Amino acid sequence: MSRSTLLWVAVMLCAGLAPAQEPSAEALRPVSAREAAVPLLPVGSGGGSAELAAEAGCSDLQPGRAIVKLRWAPAVSQGLQRVDVTAYRDGFERGEFDVTPLLSEAATATVVDAVIPGLHYYWRVLRSSDAGWVPSETSRFEAPICPVDSKLESPEQEPGQ
Numbered sequence: 001m002s003r004s005t006l007l008w009v010a011v012m013l014c015a016g017l018a019p020a021q022e023p024s025a026e027a028l029r030p031v032s033a034r035e036a037a038v039p040l041l042p043v044g045s046g047g048g049s050a051e052l053a054a055e056a057g058c059s060d061l062q063p064g065r066a067i068v069k070l071r072w073a074p075a076v077s078q079g080l081q082r083v084d085v086t087a088y089r090d091g092f093e094r095g096e097f098d099v100t101p102l103l104s105e106a107a108t109a110t111v112v113d114a115v116i117p118g119l120h121y122y123w124r125v126l127r128s129s130d131a132g133w134v135p136s137e138t139s140r141f142e143a144p145i146c147p148v149d150s151k152l153e154s155p156e157q158e159p160g161q
Contacts, residue, residue: 028085028098028114050075052125054141059113064148066117068141071109072125075136078105079128084135085112086122092138115143 051073059065070083081104086097100110105127115121121143125136 028100028112030098050136052123052136052139054123054139056141056144058144058146064146065113066115066144066146067111067113068115068121068143069109069111070123070125070141072136074106074108075125075127075134077127077129077134079134080105081107081125081127083110083112084124084126087116087119089122091122092124117143117145119143 053071055069055071057067057069059067075081080102082102083100084092084097085099086092088094088096091097098114100112103110119142120140122138122140124138126133127136128134
């Protein structure tokens with residue numbers, strides 16, 4: 001990447017403008033005590049999302065920034081959704097997890113970047129129904145370790161040499 005490109009990216013980031021090709025991440029927030037206390041329907045009780053998959057990678061535009069795209073198959077039932085993420089194996093049972101904002105019923109993917117490199121995370125998709133939240137199975141991903149340094153051209157070199 002040339003210095004002019006790096007400078008442009010730095011200016012865009014400082015101005016708070018994300019380049020168009022960078023995926024936007026859902027802001028995770030800690031689960032509230034009220035949300036953690038809401039009983040869930042049993043996994044597999046129908047209507048929950050399935051076929052969970054995570055694609056972890058590094059940002060092309062922000063060195064050191066890990067990006068994880070979480071995908072799932074559409075659920076049978078209709079209803080708003082949210083994604084829960086925890087770094088603890090029993091985090092869902094203990095109420096120690098973060099949640100995304102509510103997602104539309106048509107959503108089948110979201111991006112998270114509030115992860116610690118190298119840690120394993122557990123995640124699930126919840127869909128609202130008349131009877132309560134229906135959770136998917138729990139899946140796991142490892143947050144990637146992304147390099148902060150990048151190969152810069154030295155001032156003596158002409159671009160492309």
